[in-house]
Amino acid sequence: MTPVVAALAAVVLIGCIALITPALARPTLPFGVRVPDDRAADPAVIAQRRAYVRLVLLAMVLFAPLTATFGQLWLAGFGVACLTLYHRAHLKVRAAKQAGRWLAGRRQGVTVNTSFRSDPVRLPWRWILPAVAITLATAAFGRWRYDALPATLAHFHGLGVDPARRAPTTALAAFEPVLFQAAVTLAFPALTMVLLRARPDLDAARPAGSARRYRVYLRGMARLCLLGAACVNFSLFIAALQLWEVSAAGTAAAVLPLAALLLGPLAWEWRVGQGGHRLPALPGEEKEDSGLVQRDDDRHWFLAGTVYANRHDPAVVLHARFGQTWTLNLGHPVTWAIAAALAALVLLALTGVIDLPERQSLF
Incomplete structure (x- = not known):
């Protein structure tokens, strides 16, 4: 993949993520602003959604040639521009909400579901097994390859090697990718456990239905997070093959498995929505309404x-x-x-x- 094609692909990827981000949020949280259900399709909200899409597409057209010509600095600038446009839409919707007094006269409240403490979503341990298997396979292959390694190894960094910098072959230098894999295999379950114990994102208007949906959403995100460890470990395995001079695969090959780490959760959230709000209602949940709107x-x-x-x-x-x-x-x-x-x-x-x-x- 040439640098120009890689730069253009990166601009398109960031632009697509920016375009779909507002669609992932709850209808009552357009651009991060809390609004009641009947204002989710307010003309002010619709206008900002359309303006945001037009401006992001314009930014893609402007930044693509600059990134292809001048490099990653302009790619970072494009990311900042997308965030700035999102914040602009946030300010516009918030101003419309305040000017129209959208929450005036409404009963506001929050919902608490103690079952998330008494019966929390459990960590799906078996989903970390692919990451463990890749780590063990990498360690076994490295042990088999170790005696045939040259006297010096290329410098290992991130997901690639620098052939211009070499150091004496030692066990620590040779098995550095395996150490990173072990750290990832331990860190991802710990991070997932923290997210499972985070405060649930529930809807005061539909307390029972939103709690059930959030459980489904959280279980899916936990599994994807643990599978993400396998994606990272597989990338490190490809980098280890470069370090051990078994494969001449470039850094791009090591980066590709990380795409699943990004696209998997995006696909899941696109399917179920933020907090699971797109999941279909079960019998008895269709007409659930506590009479409250989420507290502003x-x-x-x-x-x-x-x-x-x-x-x-x-x-x-x-x-x-x-x-x-x-x-x-x-x-x-x-x-x-x-x-x-x-x-x-x-x-x-x-x-x-x-x-x-x-x-x-x-x-």
């Missing part, structure tokens, strides 16, 4: 529904309003502790007290 909490959300800060909310992790993402509550002391630990780590690294691993590009 826009004041706690920032940057178009990607950042949440509420000192009075006990939740630490919750589903963001942007795509298939989760976020931390920046108003919670646990988040402050995490931020403080990261800040201390950076400070110690800057002052030379500790040495962080050398930063390397995936490519």
